[in-house]
Amino acid sequence: MKNLNLLLLISLFCLQRVTAQTTPELITNQPAPVFELKDMDGKTVSLADYKGKVVVVDFWATWCGPCKMSFPGMQLVLNKYKKDNDVQFLFIDTREKAADYKDLVKNFLAENHYTFKVIFDENGADGIQNKFIKIYKVPGIPTKFIIDRDGIIRFERIGYMSGMSDQDLANEVAEMIEKAKKPAEGDKAVKSK
Numbered sequence: 275m276k277n278l279n280l281l282l283l284i285s286l287f288c289l290q291r292v293t294a295q296t297t298p299e300l301i302t303n304q305p306a307p308v309f310e311l312k313d314m315d316g317k318t319v320s321l322a323d324y325k326g327k328v329v330v331v332d333f334w335a336t337w338c339g340p341c342k343m344s345f346p347g348m349q350l351v352l353n354k355y356k357k358d359n360d361v362q363f364l365f366i367d368t369r370e371k372a373a374d375y376k377d378l379v380k381n382f383l384a385e386n387h388y389t390f391k392v393i394f395d396e397n398g399a400d401g402i403q404n405k406f407i408k409i410y411k412v413p414g415i416p417t418k419f420i421i422d423r424d425g426i427i428r429f430e431r432i433g434y435m436s437g438m439s440d441q442d443l444a445n446e447v448a449e450m451i452e453k454a455k456k457p458a459e460g461d462k463a464v465k466s467k
Contacts, residue, residue, distance in 0.1 A: 302430050306331075306421045307409045311366065311393040314380060319364065319393045321425070328454045329421040330363045330447065333395075333412050335370055336378045340434035341416040347443030349388055354448060356389075360423075361451055368395035368407045368415065375403070420450045428454040 306329075310320040321329065332348060334341035348363075355361040367379050379392055398405040410419065413432060420429040429450040434443075 302427045304427050306419065306425050306427045307406070308425075309406050309409075311396065311406070313391065313393050314376065319391075321364075321421075324362050324364075324421075325425060326423050327359070328361045328423060328451055330361070330451065331410075331419040331421060332363070332365045333368050333407050333410070333415050333417045334365060335368055335415060336375065336382050337371065338415050340436075343436065344416050344434040344443060345386065345388060345390075347438075347440035348390070348447070350440055350444035351447045351451075352389065354444065355451065360455070363391060365390040365392045366395050366406065367392055368403055368412075370403050418447065420447075420454045422454040 306321060308321045310318050310322075313319050321331075330351075334344075336342075348365075352363050355363075367375070370378070372378055376394065379394075382388075383390060383392065395403050395407055396405040397403050398408055407415075410417075416434055418429075418431040419427050420431075422428045431447070431450070
């Protein structure tokens with residue numbers, strides 16, 4: 275029985291790896307749940323404030339190794355769009371276990387020279403910092419959502435594939451951003467009638 279369970283786990287892992295390599299993004303075309311969360315300075319940040327812009331929302335945590343591995347690539351793509359006011363990035367820190375997680379986040383960003391706009395997930399009904407990660411139905415972190423100008427989630431990128439270069443990740447996210455800047459295929463059909 276143990277061997278069967280191990281075989282199933284290995285098969286699932288391999289399937290996830292193949293899926294991640296062949297379909298790095300999921301096209302969702304669902305309305306993005308609106309949130310109002312606090313940033314590192316205690317100011318409220320609302321997704322509604324970014325209507326008309328493409329928004330990259332990245333769920334992560336300080337204890338998450340794959341999240342941290344993805345950050346150099348995310349910094350590259352953030353740098354690429356830093357002068358483009360129509361593209362914004364929000365990094366939602368979630369599922370932290372330490373009581374001083376806000377200090378951990380600040381120190382982590384400072385030590386690594388990341389210029390991310392971090393906002394903090396709220397506690398859910400279970401008392402765990404996971405309210406919006408549950409609302410967004412995030413299966414695991416890191417997970418990135420690319421939200422278009424109309425507040426529609428156009429792409430969802432789950433996980434981080436080890437071995438991927440920082441530039442490859444930056445290029446992949448930039449490609450999703452550029453697609454999200456354009457009307458969805460269904461929108462073109464409606465507008466052309």
